[in-house]
Amino acid sequence: MLAVTADARVAVRTRALTKVFRGFRAVDAVDLEVREGSVHALVGPNGAGKTTLFNLLTGFLTPTSGTILVFDEDVTGQPPERVARRGVARSFQITSLFETLTSREHVELALQGLTSQGFRFWRSEKLLGRDRARVEDLLEQVGLLRLADKPVGLLAYGQKRALELSLVLALEPRLMLLDEPTAGMGIEDVDRTIELIRRIAAGRTVVLVDHNMRVVGSLADRVTVLQQGRILAEGPYDEVRNDERVITAYLGEADHA
Amino acid sequence: MTQSAVTEAPVTGVDPPAVGRDLRRRWILLAVGLTAALVLPWFIYPPVAMDIVAMALFAIALDILLGYTGLLSFGHAAFWGSSAYVTGLIATHYGVPFPVAVIGGAVFAMILAVPLGYLSVRRSGIYFAMVTLAFAQMVYFIGYQWSDLTGGENGLQGVPRSFFGIDLVETDSFYFYYAALPILLLGMWAAWRIVHSPFGRVLMSIRDNTPRARALGYEVEKYKLIAFVLSAGLTGLAGGVFAINHGFVALTELHWSTSGEVVLMAVLGGIGTLWGGVLGAFLAVMLADYLASSGFHGIDLVTGTVFILVVLLFRRGLWGTVRHRWLVRQQRRTAAAGPAER
Amino acid sequence: GGGGPGGSGGDFSGGKLVLAVLNDQSGVYKDASGPNSVKAVKMAVADFQKKYGDKAVVDKIEVTSTDHQNKPDIANTKASELYERRGADVILDVPTSSAALAVANQAKKNKKLFLDVSAATTALTGAQCNKYTFQWAYNTYMLANGTGTTVTEKGGKKWNIIYPDYEFGQNMSKSFSDAVTKAGGTVQGTIPTPFPNENFATFLTKAGSTDPDVIGTMQAGGDLINLVKQFNESGLKEKGIELAVGLMLITDIHSLGVDQFADTMFTDAWYWNMDPEARAWADRFLAETGTRPTFEHAGNYSAALQYLEAVQEAGTDDADAVVAKLEGKKINDVFLRNGEVRAKDHSVVHDAYLVRVKKPSEVKEDWDYEEIVATIPAAKAFAPAEASGCTLS
Amino acid sequence: MLEVTGLEAWYGQAQALHGVSVRVGEGEVVSLAGRNGAGKTTLVRCLIGLHRQVRGTVRFLDRDVTRTPAHQRARAGMGWVQDDRGIYASLTVEENLLLPPRVSDRAWTMERVYEAFPVLAIRRRAPGTTLSGGEQQMLAIARALRTGARLLLMDEPSEGLAPVVVARIGEIIREVKAAGAGVLLIEQNVKFAATVADRHYLLSQGRIVETLDNSEFRRREGELLKHLGI
C-alpha cells in the first residue's frame, strides 16, 4: 500500500506501531510514512487513534511495540522534550497553555525552548525579550498582537487556539504535528488559518488532523484514513474522498452528496 | 472553562508576574527593605534579629519552589538542618571563619538535594509534598541515631563563631549580625535573580502547565531538579548562619515541624512574592519570641489558627494581598465598573 | 549587651535578685515540671523571705518564667536574653538535654548561674560541664545504675535490655549493663529500637525469647507507655518476667494507671510521700497547685532555696562568689537527703530510691503509687566525680 | 420555555454581555452564532447558573430562575453540553452516563444511548477521559439526553466530530425537538446550524445583532459567513 518514492526523503516512518490501553488496541500495527516537505493529513472517525498516534510520535506515550523514525533517527520511547529537540513540534487538540502568562511570554518561552538559555538562572529575564521583533511577528501572523500582553487566562477559546499555533511556529520545527488546528474557530479564522498553515508549511513537513474536510482538502498533499487504529486508505485527497470505504466509515453520504 | 487570573486564585494563588515590573516601586521597596535590615538589631534583640533574617531567606528559598515552580516542599528542614550540622561541624573541627563554614553547609545541602530532588521531582502537587516530608523524616532519623557525629538529642554544642580573629564579632551578637547579614542578603539577591531569569520564567511555565512546557522542548525534570537544588542551597546558607548564630545545632532543625514553620512563613507572607517570605519570617519569629515570655502557653494554638485563617481568608498572604489590591486598582483604572459577584 | 549597671542594692545588679525559670510550659515536659516548677520556685522565695525577714541581704527577689517550647534554639536565645537583657542572676530547671546544654554554654559565656533540674544528660557535669552550671537532681547514670544494681542484687540475674537507639537510650543501656554485670548478673542481650516508636510487639517477642528474669526498658514518655501496654498483653508477665524501667516519672504512672505499671521497678530521685518532711511540703504544694509534686518540682524548690541561701551567705549576687559558697556545700532539705554539691563536677549528689509501683489494691489515696524498696546512698547513687571527665574550664 | 431579557454579564470589571435577550420556545431549536469571544459560552453559563456575576432576568418554564442555584435549574429541566465536554476522568463511561438524575420521563434509557452511540457501549468500562475527543463529545451529548432535559443548552456539539457523527447529532436534535424539548444550539458550523435550527441569533461582542428565521438564514448564508468573521 505504501508507495515508496526513491527520491523524496522521509520525515516520519513508523513500523508496526502499536499502542494497547489495557487490552484495547488504539493504534494497531500502523506503518505510516510521511514524505519530507509534504502536508500529510490524518483523518478518521472519532476514536480512530489519531491523537494517540500523535502522542506516540511526540513521546507523550510510549508505544507498546513497533518503532518510530523521525528524519531517519529512532525516537521510539524518548520523552517529549527530547523529541521536541529533534525539530518536532505539536499543537494540542485540547488547548494547553500557561494560564498566568501573557501571549508574548508564551512565544518568548517557545523561542527559548530549544536553546539552553532556559537554564541561565543567573541572567536577567530581559534576555527573553531580546527578540521582540520575532515575537511580535509570530503573534501578528496569528492575529494576536493586539492581545499580546493579556494573560491568556482571559482569552477566548478561539484566540487560545491561535496562540497554540504560534507556539508551534516559534519552535521553527522541521516537522509540525497539528491536532485539529481549526477546531472551534469561526469560518473567517479557519480560512486565515488555512492560509497561515500553507505559508508556514513551505519547506517543512506538516502532519495534520482535522475533521474539517475543507481544511484537509485545501492543504493536504496526501491523506491517511485511520479506522479503529488501522490504516483504512491512503492517497491524494480527491482519491481518498471518493473511496467507498472512507465514505461509509467516515464521510457519510449526506456530506458527500 | 477558563479561570480569570485576577478575580479568582488560580492553582497557586499567584498573580501574573506583570506586577513586579514597575521599576520605581521596586527600588523604593528595596531601599525600605535594606534600611529595615540594617536597623533591625537596634530595635530587636540581635540574636532574634539574626533569626528573622535567616528565616526570611529560608522562606524565600522555599518560595522558589512553592510559588514559582508550584512545588510544595514539606521537607525543607532536611536542608536547613543538615546544613546547620555541617556548618557546625566544620566550624568546630576546623576553626575556619564562619562564612567558610556556612558555605560548606550550603554546598552539603545542595549535594543532599540532588538524590532527594531526583526522586521527589518525579512527582508533583500533593505527592511532592508528602514525598519530601517523608524523605526529610528519614534525614531526621539519621541525625537522631548518628549521635557520634550529631550529638543526637543533645545537639551539637559549642559551635564557635570564628571571624578572622575579630573579637567583637566573635563575642557580641550585635556585631555578628552585621558580619553575617551580607551572606543572607546575597542569598536573597540570588533568589530574586533566579526567579527573574529565563530560568525562572521556565519554572513558572512548568508550574502552570507541565505537558505544555515539555512540548516546547523543556526538560522539565531537569529544571525542577535544578530549582530544587538551588532552593536547597539557599536554605543551607540560611541554616548555616542560624547555626553559627546560636552556637549549637539541635535536632529540631531537622524536624518536620521546622518544615511546617517555614511553609507557614511563606504562606503567611504570600507565596510567589519573595517579599512575603521576609514579612512572614518577621511575624513568625516575633510571635514565637513574644509568646515565650508572655505567660500564654500553647504556641501551636496560635500558629495553627494563623495557618487556618491565612489559608481561608488571605490565601495570597499579607504581601500577596497588598500586591493584588494594587493590581486590581491598576485594572480598575482601565475598565468601567460592573456589579459585584452575587 | 551586658547586664545593667550596678544599682541601689549595692552588691546586687539592678538592685534585685532575678530567678528565671526556663522550661517547657506547653510540650511533653509540661506535666513533669512546667508551670508548677515556677510555683515551686516561688514557694522557695517565700520560704527564704520568711526565714530571713529583714535580715535578708536583698529585698527584691523576682521570679520570671519563660517557655522554651521545647525548642533548643529558643531556649538558647531566651537564656542569653535573660542573662544579658533581663538581669537574670540564675536560670533554673531547663528540661531537654539539648536545651540544657545550650543554656549551660550561655551561662558560661555570660558568667551567670545555671542550676539544671530536669535534664538528664551526664554531659552537663561531664564533657560539657562549666563553672557556672550545676545539675541538681538526677542524671542517666543515677537512673540506670540504681535500678540495675539493686534489682540484680535482689535476685533478677538474667537481663534483656530494650533501649531507644539514640544518645539517651544508648547511654542508659550502657550504664545499665555495667551495673547489672557489676552486681553479678548477666545481660543476655540489648535490643535497640527506633524512636519514636509505637509498635513494640516484635521487640518484646525477641526479648522474651531468651527467658530472662527481667526485661529492662530505657524507653521514656509515650514510647514507654506503648511498651508497657504491649508488655502487659504479651503474656511475658505471666511467665514471671519482671519489667524494670530506666526513666519513669510519677506522672507516667498517674496518666496510665497503677494497674498497668503494677510491680514495675525504677529509680526515683525523690517521692512525695517518702517521709513526713517530704509529705508536709507535698501538702503545701497540693494546696498551691492542686496536684502532687514530681521530683522535678521538689528539685526546683530545693535548687532555688539553696541558691538563695548561698546568696545570703555571700552577701552578693556576684556569680563567682555564689558559686564559691555552693561548691562543696552539704545540704539536707525537703528534696536533698545527704546531699552534697560536688565541687569537682558540680553534680549535686544525694540519696536515690529504688521503687516498686504499687498494685491497685495497695493504693490508699490519690498519687499514692510508689513503694520504696531500697535507698541508694548518695555515694553509690552517682558516678564518682573522677569518672566524669569534667574539668570545669 | 426560556425567556432571557436584558442579560448583562461581567468578568471582574470587564463586561462580556450587553443586554442580551433570547427566547426559546417548546419544540424549538434556536441557534446562536458568533465569532470567537463573542460571548456565546458566557451566555450559556449564565443560563445554567454557573456564572453569577450577572444582571437581567432569566425565566424558565414561567419561573424566574435568575437566582436559582445550578443544580436546581438542572433538576427543573435544563441540560448542558459543555464546550470542553466535561467528561469525568474518575468515572467510567457508563458511570458518566448513570450520573445525572432523571428529570422527566423523556429521559433516554441506557439501551437507547448505546443504540445511538455504539462506541460508548464498547468502551463502557473505560475511564471517561480515555475516550477520544470526538467520543467524549458523544458521551457529553448522551449524558445530557439521559436526564430527559426540557431544554438542551449545547455548546458547539459538532466540534471535533466526524461528518457522519455530526449528521447523527443532527438527527438526534430533530428527535429531541419532536419530543417537545427546546434546544439552544451554539454553532460555528453554519451549514449544520441551518439544517437543524428554526431560528438563529447572531451574537457579536456581547450583543445580539440579528435574529433570523431559517429560510432567511439559508438565503443569506454567504453574507452571514462574512458577518461572522467581522
Next chain:
Amino acid sequence: MSAVLQYAVQGLAAGSFYALAALGLAIIFGVLGVVNFAHGAFYMLGAVGAAVLLDTLGLSLWWALLAVPVLMFGFGVVVERLLVQWLLRLDPLYNFLLTFGLTLVLVELVKQKYGVSGLPYRLPGALQGRVDLGGVVLPRYQLFVLLASVAICVLVWLVMTRSRVGMIVRAATEKPELARALGINVGRWVTPVFGFGVALAGLAGVLAAPFRAITADMGNNFAIILFAVVVIGGLGSIVGAVIAGFLVGLVEAFGQAYAPTFAQILIFVLMALIILVRPAGLFGRKEATA
C-alpha cells in the same frame, strides 16, 4: 520458622491500624482531592475519645467502637462545613496547609485539656489474654484488631466502588461546577464523605487505645507513616491504601526483627523505591501525561 510467622502476624496486626486509617485518608483524597494532614490528629482524637468515654461515662471498648466513629463523623462534618469546603475548588495544597494548621490546633487543645502524659485505658476482659494459632502466640486483642480491620476495609471498598454514592461523590469532586449543572447537589455529598473518612481515622484510634500510648502527640509520627503508606499504595486508591497499610506493617515488623534501628527508615526506603519504579504507587492510576 515460627519466629518468622510470629513476626508476620504481628506485622499484619500493626498494619491494621495503618490500613484502616489510610483507607480513610484515601477516601477523603479520592473523593475530595484533599490530602488530610489532620488524619493523624483524628486518629489521636479517636483514641482520646475512647479514653474519655471510659473515664467519664464508663463506656467500654465495645461502646467506644460504636460511639466514637459516630462522634468523629459529626466532628468531620463540622470541620468540612466550617473549613475544608471553602477550599475544595482550589489547589489541594491549600487544604493540605489548612489541615496542617488544624493539626497543630487539635493537638494543642488536647494537650491543654488532658495534659501531655497520656490517658489510661483498660481492655475489656473478653479481649484479654492470648490465643495460640498453631505455634504463633498472639495477644487476643491483636487478633481482634486484625480481623476487625480487614472486615471494615472490605466493607468500605464495596461501598465506594459498587454504589451510586461512590460515583456521585467522585464526580462532585472532580468537576464540582459541572456536577451542579448536571443536577447534583454537590455539598450534600461531599460533607458526609469527609465525615466518613474522619470516622475511619477515629475508629483506628479507638482500636489503638488499649494498645498504644494515648497522648496528644500520638498521631504525629503516625500521620507521616500514613503518607508513606498512601504514596506506596497510590493516592486515592482504596485497595492500594489497604494493601500498602498491611505491607508497611510487615516491613516494619521484619525491619524491627532484623534491622531494628532502621525499621522506620526502611519504610521510607521502600517508598523511594516505589517512586522510582512505579511513580503512581502500587495501585495508583498513572497521572495523565497529555
